[in-house]
Amino acid sequence: MTTLADVMAAAERLWPIAGAESWDAPGLVSGDPRATVSRIVLAVDAVAETIDEAIDANAELLLVHHPLLLRSVTTVAETTAKGALIARLIRGGCALLAAHTNADSVATGTSARLAELVGLTDARPIVETAPGIGLGRVGRLPEPMTLGALARRLAGILPLTATGVRVAGSFDRVVTTVAVCGGAGDSLLNEPAVRAADVYVTADLRHHPASEAVETARVAGGPALIDVSHWASEWLWLEVAADELREALPGVEINVSELRTDPWDFVVVQ
Missing domain, CATH: 3.40.1390.30 (NIF3 (NGG1p interacting factor 3)-like)
Structure with missing residues (x-):
C-alpha cells in the first residue's frame, strides 16, 4: 500500500x-x-x-x-x-x-527536457547552484542551423497552442549556441550565459524586457529571442x-x- x-x-x-x-x-x-x-x-x-x-x-x-x-x-x-x-x-x-x-532546477527538470528535445549537446545550467543543478540550460546544436529552422523545430516539438512560436531575429541568422528556460525566463535575459548564446528560447517574454534585449544586442551583442507557450514548454x-x-x-x-x-x-x- x-x-x-x-x-x-x-x-x-x-x-x-x-x-x-x-x-x-x-x-x-x-x-x-x-x-x-x-x-x-x-x-x-x-x-x-x-x-x-x-x-x-x-x-x-x-x-x-x-x-x-x-x-x-x-x-x-x-x-x-x-x-x-x-x-x-x-x-x-x-x-x-x-x-x-x-523541478526546474534538477538535472532532469523542465529546461533539461527542453534542451534534450532541441538536441543540445554539453548542456549546462544557465545559473548553476550545484554541479549540473540550476535554472535554465545552455548548450550547442550538433550542427549550425538558421534561426528560422530552429523555430520550426521547436514548433514540431511543442504541443500545439494558439500563440505558436514567436521570434525576434533574422530568419536566416545562423545559430549554434542555444540557451533555453522552460516557463517564464525573462529574469535570465542578462545572465552571461544567455548574453553569450546565439539564441534564447523561453516563454512569457514581455514587451519591455524583450525590446530592451533586442536593442542591447544591436549595441553590445546578444542573442536572438524565441518566445513559446509557457504551458507547452513545461508540459514536455x-x-x-x-x-x-x-x-x-x-x-x-x-x-x-x-x-x-x-x-x-x-x-x-x-
Whole structure:
C-alpha cells in the first residue's frame, strides 16, 4: 500500500524542495499524508479541467508543476476560483501536490527536457547552484542551423497552442549556441550565459524586457529571442516526471494529462 506520504517522500528525492526559489511554494497543497494513493495524474496546472480529469479517473492525487496557492491567499471560500478548486479536490478525495522551481532546477527538470528535445549537446545550467543543478540550460546544436529552422523545430516539438512560436531575429541568422528556460525566463535575459548564446528560447517574454534585449544586442551583442507557450514548454517535462515516479512507486498507476491548459484559445494574424 502506497500512501500520500510515500509519494511526497519520492517527490522530495526527485525534486528536493531545498532546490526551489525563495519565492516559490512547492509541496503538498491539500490532502492527508496518511491517505492511500493508487493512481496519480500529472498536469502543468491545477485548473477545473485537470481537476475534473483526475477525479473522474479516480486518482487520489493530482501532481502539478504550478502551485495553486503561490500568491497570497486569505480565503478559500467557494466564491473564489481557488477556493472552488480546493473544495472540488477535497470532495473528490484527490490530493494536490506541486513540484515547481524545485523541478526546474534538477538535472532532469523542465529546461533539461527542453534542451534534450532541441538536441543540445554539453548542456549546462544557465545559473548553476550545484554541479549540473540550476535554472535554465545552455548548450550547442550538433550542427549550425538558421534561426528560422530552429523555430520550426521547436514548433514540431511543442504541443500545439494558439500563440505558436514567436521570434525576434533574422530568419536566416545562423545559430549554434542555444540557451533555453522552460516557463517564464525573462529574469535570465542578462545572465552571461544567455548574453553569450546565439539564441534564447523561453516563454512569457514581455514587451519591455524583450525590446530592451533586442536593442542591447544591436549595441553590445546578444542573442536572438524565441518566445513559446509557457504551458507547452513545461508540459514536455511531465512524461519524464511520470517515468521517474513509476520507477520510484511501483504499483501506482501514473498518467500524464494531455489537456491543454494554455490560457489562449485563438489568435488573429494581421
